[in-house]
Amino acid sequence: MSKVRLSFLLPLLAFAVLALFGAIALYSTLLGSRDPAQLPSVLVGKPAPQTTLPRLRQQDHNNENSVTLTEFRGQPLLVNFFASWCAPCRVEAPALEMISKNIAIFGIAYKDRSEDTAEFLQQFGNPFQAIGMDIDGRNGIRWGVYGVPETYLLDRDGVVVLRHAGPITRGIIDNTIMPALEDLGS
Amino acid sequence: MIAEFGHFALITAFILSLAQSVVPLFGAARRNIAMMLVAPAAAISVTLAVILSFSALVWGFITSDFSLALVANHSHSTKPMIYKISGTWGNHEGSLLLWILILVIYGGLMALGGRTMPIALKARILAIQGMVSASFLAFSLFTSNPFQRLSTIPLDGKGLNPILQDPGLAIHPPMLYLGYVGLSMAFAFAVAALITGEVDRMWAKWMRPWVIAAWCALTCGIALGSWWAYYELGWGGWWFWDPVENASLMPWLAATALLHSAIVVEKRGQLKSWTVLLAIMAFSLSLVGTFIVRSGLLTSVHSFASDPARGVFVLMILLFAVGIPLALYAWRGPKLFTTADFTLTSREGALIANNMLLIVATAIVLLGTFYPLGLELVTGARITVGPPYFDATFNPVMAILMMIMAIGPVMAWRRGRTTRLQPVMICALAGGAIACIALLSFEARFGIGPLAALGLIGWLSAGIGADIWLQLRPTKSANFSARLKRLPRDVIGMWVAHFGIVIFMLGAVGDSLFNSEQVVRANPGDVIRIADRNITFTGIQQVQGPNYQAVAAQLEYRDEAGNLFAVLRPEKRIYSAERQTTTEAAIRPTLRGDDYAVLGDGDAQIGYTLRLYYKPLISWIWGGAALMAVGGLVAVFGRQRTVRRQNAAITGVAVSDTHMAAPPLSRGGKG
Structure with a gap:
């Protein structure tokens, strides 16, 4: 009978193990050290795709017609895909503003019209060094953008170090982006 | 106010x-x-x-x-x-x-x-x-x-979200919830049984209609979700092994197992503790199905915005709702233990095999869904598990299940055999062989997978057909309709549901084997050829919807002789409030196959991207699912009738012949 009794305990034990895993995963999500939005990217460790885009005209800024990624070589760079039509992009605006003091940010307006992008920047602030217009989203495909907002961290040589899908928050900056940036030695 | x-x-x-x-x-x-x-x-x-x-x-x-x-x-x-x-x-x-x-x-x-x-x-x-x-x-x-x-x-x-503005999605969640939540009844029955430590045949008899009803709703809910993904997402696929889909499939598999094991409890009073465990598992899985995607544990394209704070609450509920019953099971379950009084080659044996296979299938889906999470916790690596894993593991298990499905219902309870077993097996074998030969003579290039699938379809349909014929053919004592009247509705429901699987398989196999696909960049006036049809792209129109604007491509479908038989208008919609674009596939569903067209990017200068598919038999997938649900409903309502008739019959003559070969139910129970 004791063997029978033991087999009746098995489901409970199996469940306990599963629940423990779930609890750990949830706990680390709560702490911010794990983020389900952080999807694996094939780009990590590889040079960022060549990117030349029409430049969004802004006052007191560069008057060139286009902007390329290579302009930013020699310093770590954040590449941020955003759009005026995307609600989470509004959410991440303050966080981007904050981190723009530490690192240059190249904004790529994804499937957006210049008027709308300009209005968005006026409303929510402009943390970007330059903004490229990816009007048909083809550039996004090359980068493998999952959805806006999405952010990539590039090192001095333009190699992708990190990818974050979803809005940037204070927790993401402190726990993910800043440590990676410190590893790059800036 | x-x-x-x-x-x-x-x-x-x-x-x-x-x-x-x-x-x-x-x-x-x-x-x-x-x-x-x-x-x-x-x-x-x-x-x-x-x-x-x-x-x-x-x-x-x-x-x-x-x-x-x-x-x-x-x-x-x-x-x-x-x-x-x-x-x-x-x-x-x-x-x-x-x-x-x-x-x-x-x-x-x-x-x-x-x-x-x-x-x-x-x-x-x-x-x-x-x-x-x-x-x-x-x-x-x-x-x-x-x-x-x-x-x-x-x-x-x-x-x-405009992608959610869709009639299919308006009724999909209520249907799915009807199934998920219906399993809570089975759960309540199971926990109540654990509290008293008593399970009798009447317990199973009272529980089974709830399980079948929940199973029907879940079947419809999953089918609706898959249908929605098929026509709304515009990828032409109908099942993506996405975590949300898996989360609905797992309770369905467990409920299917429960449905079958409850028969053994009802007819034979065996498998009691196992049935109780299954009921707890089925509801736990449906809780996981509803809530895991909202807790921030898994990523999915379908999910609502997740909030880890809510995840804690969900995990607490799960802990209580699953942990306490399982603890109760460990404590009281041994009281329900019965020693088997049947041989492996009996109806019970076949039903146990069904249960084992379904549980293995559930475990496969569970593993595929949660392994990435576990791996990430242990090593930090992030991976995704895709269709190749499921094709290689889930499909063979289901294949064995289908083999048993044809012969299980004609086996006798306890031991020995019925007179129907031999002819049904011969018919099923012949059916399988004919299907394989037909496929090979049609096209020799197919590998072992499609051949096995077709063989199984032949095996199962011939097996069911032979069983129906043997039980309904006119004999000296009774003609067709008299025999049909005498048959319990459960049996008819079972035939319908099992035949639904044949139809479903035909759809799935037809689509995967004979699907044709073309992606072209076309200008107005171009003609594209796909699967014996010539498609003329005649131009682009602007369309004004109630809360969106759209461009629609006009595609004229002509057959070999040049007769116009359909005009499809796939759209690209822009929803002004959300500034979101969606593609609306145009589909012409027929029994033989669907014409499926999607309009991609493009403009007048460079041309428009068109994705055109011809998908043979694909609508049979949902037809098969509907048949399964109908079979379940026949069983539920038929049971009510049978019960009433039994109560009315004072003489207490057995309602049917071989199918009720099990000892008659002990009436009254405790109460």
């Missing part, structure tokens, strides 16, 4: 459900009838209160009351009325309330029905049901209040 009223009704429901979960349990333990009778009264009151509360929320959506945070975030004044209403459950808070509504309606039905059940059993079942409702009412009230007001009232709402 109405919203506050709804909120108040929800609070009332919570307090009443606490009473429902505590008082009857005490009453049942002390044999106090008055306390036990609290259960049905409380269950009906809770149902009424939640109906009021849900109606208040729907009213808020109908009248576009943007002072409600939920309405402001998920609705828009320009939205068509049906989507305003369906917007009620197109978000976390509202869908949770719908979930609760269905849960308490099941409880209310149980309270109203079940007149032949012993009062103590009914009181315990309703008490367990009350505990589940109380947990989720608390979840709703404390973490996801749908009646939250805004201090500043916006002029218009933020709209609903």
Whole structure:
């Protein structure tokens, strides 16, 4: 009978193990050290795709017609895909503003019209060094953008170090982006 | 005001459900009838209160009351009325309330029905049901209040995700929840049985209709979800092994196993503890299915915005709802243990094999869904598990299951064989062989996979056909209709449901083997050829919808002789409120196959991208699922009839011949 009794305990034990895993995963999500939005990217460790885009005209800024990624070589760079039509992009605006003091940010307006992008920047602030217009989203495909907002961290040589899908928050900056940036030695 | 009223009704429901979960349990333990009778009264009151509360929320959506945070975030004044209403459950808070509504309606039905059940059993079942409702009412009230007001009232709402504005999606969640939540009845039966430590055949007989009903709804819900993905996402596929889809498939697999093991309990009084465990598992999996994607544990394209704080609450509920019953099972389960009194080659043996295979399949899906999570916790690596894994593991298990499906129903209970076993096996073998030969003569290039699939379809359909013929063919003593009348409706339901699987398989195999696909960049006037049809792209039109603007391509389909037989207009829609673009595939569904067209990017200079498919037999997938559900319904309602007839028959003559070869039911039970 004791063997029978033991087999009746098995489901409970199996469940306990599963629940423990779930609890750990949830706990680390709560702490911010794990983020389900952080999807694996094939780009990590590889040079960022060549990117030349029409430049969004802004006052007191560069008057060139286009902007390329290579302009930013020699310093770590954040590449941020955003759009005026995307609600989470509004959410991440303050966080981007904050981190723009530490690192240059190249904004790529994804499937957006210049008027709308300009209005968005006026409303929510402009943390970007330059903004490229990816009007048909083809550039996004090359980068493998999952959805806006999405952010990539590039090192001095333009190699992708990190990818974050979803809005940037204070927790993401402190726990993910800043440590990676410190590893790059800036 | 109405919203506050709804909120108040929800609070009332919570307090009443606490009473429902505590008082009857005490009453049942002390044999106090008055306390036990609290259960049905409380269950009906809770149902009424939640109906009021849900109606208040729907009213808020109908009248576009943007002072409600939920309405402001998920609705828009320009939205068509049906989507305003369906917007009620197109978000976390509202869908949770719908979930609760269905849960308490099941409880209310149980309270109203079940007149032949012993009062103590009914009181315990309703008490367990009350505990589940109380947990989720608390979840709703404390973490996801749908009646939250805004201090500043916006002029218009933020709209609903346009991809969710779709008739299929309006009815998909209610259907799916009907299935998920229906399994809570089986769960309540199981826990009540563990409390008393008693399971008899009547217990299974009372439980089985609930399981079948839930299973039917779940089947329809999953099929609707897959149909929605097929025509709305515009990828031409119908199943993606996405975590959300897997989460609905797992309870379905467990419920299917439960459905079959409960037969053994009802007819033979065996497999009691296993059936109890299955009932607990099925409901646990449906809890996981509804809530895991909202807890922030898994990533999915379908998921609502996840919130880890809610995840903690969900995990707590899961811990109690699964942990306590399993602890109870470890303690009381051995009392339900029976030693097997049958051989492997019996009906019971076949049903056990069915259960084992379904549980293995569930484990495969569970592993594929949660392994990435586990791996990430251990090594930090992030991977995704895709169709190749499931094709290689899930499909072979299902293939073995289909083999047993043809011969299991013609095996005899306990041991030995029926006279039907041999002819059915011969027919099934012949059917399988003919299907394989037909496929090979048609096209020799197919590998072992398609060949096996076709062979199985032949095997199963011939097996079912032979069984039907042997049981219904006119004999000296009875003609066709007389024999049909004498047959229990369960058997007819089983045939229909099993045949639904044949139809489903035909659809799935047809689509994967003979699917043709073309992606072209075309200018107006171009002709594209696909699967014996010439498609002329005649041009682009602007379309103005109620809350969107669209460009539509016009495609004229002509057959070999040049006759126009269809015009398809795939669209690309731009929803102004959300500034979101969706592609609307144009589909011409026929029994032989679907023409499926999607309009991609492009303009007048460079041409337009068109994705054109011809998908043979694909609509049979959903037809098969519908047949399975119909089979379930026939079994449920047929059972009611059979029971009534049995009660009416004073003589007590056995209703059927070989199918009721099991010893007759012991009437009365305890009560």
